[in-house]
Amino acid sequence: MEYQIILIGCGTVGQGFLEILDRKAELLRDVYKFEPKVIAITDMLKGSLLAPDGIQLKKLLEVLKAGKKLNDYPGPKEKTEDYLDPIDLIEQVEADILAEVTYTDIKTGEPATSYIKKALRTGKHVVTSNKGPAALHYHELKELAHLNQRHFRIEGTVMSGTPVFHLFETGLAGNEIREVKGILNGTTNFILSQMELEEMEYDEALKLAQELGYAEADPTADVEGFDAVAKVVILANAIMRGKIKPDEVNRQGISTLRKQQIIEAREAGLRYKLIARVKKVNNHIEASVTPEKLPLTDPLAGVMGAQNALTFDTDLLGKVTIQGAGAGRLETGFSILSDMLAISKSGKN
């Protein structure tokens, strides 16, 4: 079945998604009966492109890889512009699915939340990898989707395309989830791994992470736990049915940890990890992001480097842990496709 797609944001994730659609077109059509047709893209830096008959992805990817803009797309099109406001675009263009992959603003969730609302209200399914709307407005957006009989899907917001929400919805269906706990930030996990395995001090490990592109010039969002807080709030609300806000999460980062503490823990058979945790306590939901010393028998203790992992503690299956990438161009791009396949499978066009 054909799905008309609007893409808001054409940076790393958006381009990763387009590349996957291009590479997998045949498989998606033949095996999954999913025929995506990207008809509009807008991006603050790269301009805008409308092509109601479908953008030829190979051509567009060549243009983007050459560092050019959407406006330079040479195929058949209705129009290009320096920048079409996503709100106008979503309102004016009929489509089946909005893929929202703009930047995360964890304070306001904007402007992405407005885009998502506009899309749901105009009858479009929404797929996003943006943590802002999911962390701040999950229940409101889910309710709006429900009212409009549309999907609102967020696989890419936690552990990029590693399928934590798919796992929860399908393989674990029927279980009560008593707790989720995980390593949700690759940067801090890389730093802690270096401090333990290479006996580096924190500053030295951070510098290496920055050199390798794992950490940003201002590493605050990662090392002080804010990124993991956004993700743990999403898990609390989407999986544990909580109604919590980021500032209700007990948060502690890793920047005050010293090599000495990590080595002492190791000598005691323990390993420091920045653990994001959500659990039910007396019928309400508590969430935290704090460094914890795990015994080496904990499945999360073995998760080294920039990997992520999440353990579901369930009533019927006991503990189930999924480990995989927590970031990446193709990995996060895949999360968008993955949610679209779930929409397609549900039979809603």
Place this chain on the structure above:
Amino acid sequence: MEYQIILIGCGTVGQGFLEILDRKAELLRDVYKFEPKVIAITDMLKGSLLAPDGIQLKKLLEVLKAGKKLNDYPGPKEKTEDYLDPIDLIEQVEADILAEVTYTDIKTGEPATSYIKKALRTGKHVVTSNKGPAALHYHELKELAHLNQRHFRIEGTVMSGTPVFHLFETGLAGNEIREVKGILNGTTNFILSQMELEEMEYDEALKLAQELGYAEADPTADVEGFDAVAKVVILANAIMRGKIKPDEVNRQGISTLRKQQIIEAREAGLRYKLIARVKKVNNHIEASVTPEKLPLTDPLAGVMGAQNALTFDTDLLGKVTIQGAGAGRLETGFSILSDMLAISKSGKN
């Protein structure tokens, strides 16, 4: 929606399944719109029970817990018998789903394969945790299911209810699977863990496993790798689209491993695991079950005790590992429910 269910086999797994249906009835109805009605059960040792209006599970579970037979069920019923042949039962009773949880015969796959064929031919979906039919006749049974527009689902055959097939079908959909490798036998993993952590010799660790109920009196199927072979064949055929038979698997067990080898590996930063592996080599599928020395950075190296785990190597997401229980009454019972929920969700009654 109501689903009429026939259960063949009422041992540990069958009873675990019934207990879950009983405990979760309200949730299944309200959240998943799944209303199971068990209308017939037959078991070689426990007799047979037919109740077209639905067996009252609480009453039946009390009878079974008291060590009595299906024939002793006190609720409304059509008949009980010492033993109704499953083939006759499946042919004569109209139902939506057959749950097949009899014993595994890995040489012939019988009599379970005949039950499954009869069920598919008489218009019933089939859910099984039995490794025999899935390892020996996967493609034939899948094709028969397809012809009859029924499901043939096997979540419980590998890692009990830990959802490896659900993960493959949903969250990983769209990926090419380049390799799967895993720890699929809890008994051998427990023995290897004991040999390394407690520095036990093989015989001593095996004896402990037997005392704790992890290993059988005749441990051959586990320690020589036959159990893992059955599972790796299922993965090869169901996930990697191979067409291989158990005797084509390169198999080596753990009974000849010595403590000394394991300690030497540990000193080199490596850990012995019995690894089940399926990969594509020059366009055909190769499978093996052999002890391997893994670096500690491998997600499978951290899997200790009776746990199981499986790593999917994919083209878009890289490596995704799922870890969880590999056996257990509720865990395997849950696999049966889990497959039924997938059938229910697909909208086929």
